[in-house]
Amino acid sequence: MSEPAPGGPSPAERRRPRPVRPVRRDVASAPFIVIWEATRACPLACRHCRAEARPDRDPAELTTAEAVGLMRQIAAFGRPTPLFVITGGDPFERPDLYDLIRRARELGLSPAVSPSATPALTADALARLRQAGASVISLSLDGATAAPHDAFRGFGGVFDRTLRGWETARDAGLKVQINTTVTRTNLTDLPGIAHLVHERGALLWSVFFLIPTGRGRALTSLTAAESEDVLNFLYDVGEIVPVKTTEAHHFRRVALQRHVLAERGDDHEEVLGLGPLYRDLRRRAQDLGLIGTGRVRRPPIDVNAGRGLVFVSHTGEVSPSGFLPLSAGNVRDRPLPEIYRDSTVFTSLRDPGLLTGRCGACEFRTVCGGSRSRAFAVTGDVLAEEPWCSYEPGSFPYARELAGLL
């Protein structure tokens, strides 16, 4: 065993819950979360946009009646009902948004909304969302200051509008999730964004690892080693900020490794071979008081594309993730539960035995499985190994300690 990590495991680390949270229902029969792209219309032109959003609504969007039909199909999964996220584009571009939220509530769903920070994000609009029955919104924040954020979003004033919307939403009684896309240009801003999330308070900080799809194709990718450094930094600040990752499923492997190493009192930086980016991010986080608070962290949830997660496009196409353009059917032709439970696209993604490359040989594959969206975007094979993970299967030295956690 190497030297204990500075200070050793904190009291909170000793009493913390399981490092990865399993979904408390059979994800082969019902998803944990359904994300519906209500529209692709959005006045912004964000550099990473998955939807390649455009100014006008597509005439082929689901109509109000079809959207209500979709919500009935989601309710038909039964209890506990899946989380239901209405995203875009900008959902405020749909004039029936409030009505749809009311109908979702009547059907027993708890709708969350992902608006864009446009002039439509007013105090009145947020109050109406709350009155209609939304309880959570998510807002995007890709820089700790206005310059990087507005450059990313393609317009000036978006950063300030986001901070105002954040505050106004909370005043209206809405919980706020903050979404951040990690790119090479905002890496060193991450501690500052974490600090903002901590100071202003948020339900969750969701950190999205880019998929080279949509407009995100033009952005420079991180290396696998840099991803490893960022994930370990996120684990560190997870004691003070509730963190989740999007399209970085190996965060669950990192959480398990860090759990075992903390139990043993091992130096994670040495055992995991972390690099200069990690040290820089950790130092910045330390300077901002974000490390070593001893609070209980939020364990990442074991959900992946098609395995607990399903995406429905603005025209009703069903895919395992919004970043994985593999349609398994359309809700106009076939009920969502049937597509989710029975289509080959979904059933194959729920079988870790079909994964190939390092993911196929990896002892963490049942709780991680890598980003299927990134594998598909980079290689064209949805079951190929995760390109942004540097883990060599079998190389973590404490298999016995892991055994009870996988």
Ligand code: SF4
């Ligand atoms: S090799 Fe694949 S399954 Fe293993 S940790 Fe990396 S991404 Fe996850």
